[in-house]
Amino acid sequence: MxxxxxxxxxxxxxxxxxxxxxxxxxxxxxxLDGNSLGALPHATAARMRDAIEREWGDALVRSWNDAGWVEAPARVGAKIARLIGAEADEVIVANSTTVDLFKLAIAAAGLRDGAIVAERDNFPTDSYVGSAAAALIGRAFRAVPAGESARALTADVAVAILTHVDYRTAVRHDMAALNGAARASDTKIVWDLSHSVGAVPLDLHRDGVELAVGCGYKYLNGGPGAPAFLYVARHLQSRIASPIAGWWSHAAPFDFAADYRAAPGIARFAAGTPPMLGLLALESGVDLMLEAxxxxxxxxxxxxxxxxxxxxxxxxxxxxxxxxxxxxxxxxxxxxxxxxxxxxxxxxxxxxxxxxxxxxxxxxxxxxxxxxxxxxxxxxxxxxxxxxxxxxxxxxxxxxxxxxx
Ligand SMILES: Cc1ncc(COP(=O)(O)O)c(C=O)c1O
Missing domain, CATH: 3.90.1150.10 (Aspartate Aminotransferase, domain 1)
Known part of the structure; x- marks a missing residue:
């Protein structure tokens, strides 16, 4: 003992x-609740003071360029990529986990006809999003018990939204095995990494992940309501489209062109102006995590x-x-x-x-x-x-x- x-x-x-x-x-x-809201790093408090007083207060709109605000969604995405075994240009920070799930579910469903599946007893936002996305684009929706996810990957399923780590029990899916099954049934899995990122070692490339989202305010210590991140494997980026065509996902946002043209890479999954203070707080949390x-x-x-x-x-x-x-x-x-x-x-x-x-x-x-x-x-x-x-x-x-x- x-x-x-x-x-x-x-x-x-x-x-x-x-x-x-x-x-x-x-x-x-x-x-013992850092899996819900991570603790505050001292560096984040200092970073926030600087971002508010100097970058916003003194430099005002010039900070979009001079303080690197425009690049921040991709820059912080590239840092998160190092935590999850992805390439720098496969991850971007945008919106919330819920909105990112919706964007990727619809984008993935555009690849082929078929149903959308989500887990019944897991975090409800995932199945709410799956069900609403299916209704919007006229697909069938099925909610399956998390323990039966592998059996749910059948040829008639185009998209499955799966949570890597169960928010109640902490049960973790075998990511590589489920991705293997999904390849066999030609299903795209959108992984929700909210309870994994910063907690369990992740290697998305090794495990064959093509689409994923994750939460910024839990183990990444990004602060309450920190923006989320989304990952799209490079080979899929030009083949799928976000349902939210916004000016930040445009190929040339500052051209203010009349017609929409999606950005060529991961930036096409951004939407509108990022919440800069939340994003900079997230960056500070991620920087600390990268030290370990x-x-x-x-x-x-x-x-x-x-x-x-x-x-x-x-x-x-x-x-x-x-x-x-x-x-x-x-x-x-x-x-x-x-x-x-x-x-x-x-x-x-x-x-x-x-x-x-x-x-x-x-x-x-x-x-x-x-x-x-x-x-x-x-x-x-x-x-x-x-x-x-x-x-x-x-x-x-x-x-x-x-x-x-
Ligand atoms: C598995 C999972 N997905 C998503 C979320 C939250 O989504 P959002 O940040 O959009 O509220 C949570 C929050 O606890 C979660 O546990």
Whole structure:
């Protein structure tokens, strides 16, 4: 059995330990929700001050050229490409994950006739988008259980929207195997990498990914509502078209031409003026992430998970983990099922241990190796054990009211 002294020793020897000081983490808080909203890097606060006061305040409109704002969507996309095993010209930052999913679903469906499929129990935006996209272009739509995604890749399916890591359970799809199946059925998979990017090592080229989107505000620490990114493999870029023909996706935006002509590369998947402050905050988060070795991050995520699971088995043996024990099949969070999960999460939050609740019965804890220590995990489970021992979650303060995050 692991001891607290050993755990402290792991922190002292942790090669990623120095990253913690690069984040603003409030005293008395153990933050286990970086899979929902990543923490604030100190560098981002400074970058935002500079962007607002100097670039916007002083330089005004000149900053579109002088401060590199025009190039920012492609520049930050190229940085994200390094995190996901893509080429620099295959990724662009634009819009939100939801809007990017919609753009790529419609674009991919243009390649051939056939149905659109999405997962029923995964993050709902994916199936909402899939269903609406299908209705718009007159295609059939099917929602399938995530566990049956492989069987859903049949010859009559043109597009499948799949989430790499399940937002509730952390179950991770076998990306390479599903892409192989999709090639056989001539289906284009649009991968949602929201719970993978910055969390599990990704190599989109190795695994045969052609289309993907991902979230900027979770493990990339881009800030609340940070813009998303989208990836289109180079060989597909000229063959598909975004349904949103905007001036930023035009081949020559500043010609202000009367007729639309799509940009030749990944830029054709932009739309309108990018939200510059959010984009620059995302860039700061991505820059920090690029300093860390992704394999080291993943190795630490596994150890954080194992410690959480070991301590939970020791201190709260009645609580059931629903995430896969096999690290090769999961993302970077750990989830517990309990009929009173919402009240438990609220009781923990009141004690400074911040996780979150997902319906119907999941208490979810994000394991972010960049800023969490092993001692944090130890202390979080100790607090959870205390909340359970005292049945603190029965307190009416924690069992009433709706869920907002
Ligand atoms: C799998 C998945 N996709 C998409 C999103 C969010 O999409 P958007 O940024 O458009 O709100 C989330 C947010 O939690 C998510 O978990």
């Amino acid at each position: 692991t001891t607290l002294d050993e755990v402290r020793g792991w922190d002292a020897a942790d090669p990623l330990g120095a990253f913690r000081a690069r984040f603003r983490l409030p005293e008395g808080v153990i933050y 070795d992704p394999h080291m991050l993943w190795a630490k995520s596994i150890r954080l998970y194992d410690l959480f699971a070991e301590r939970l088995a020791q201190r709260c043996p009645d609580l059931a983990i629903v995430s896969p024990a096999d690290a090769g099949r999961r993302g970077s969070h750990i989830s517990i099922a309990h009929p009173n999960a919402l009240a438990i999460v609220r009781a923990l939050t009141a004690r400074g241990v911040i996780g979150d609740f997902r319906t119907p019965d999941i208490a979810r804890f994000g394991l972010t190796p960049l800023y969490l220590s092993f001692t944090d995990i130890w202390n979080a489970v100790e607090t959870l054990a205390d909340v359970m021992d005292r049945a603190e979650w029965r307190d009416p303060r924690f069992s009433q009211g709706g869920v907002v995050t």
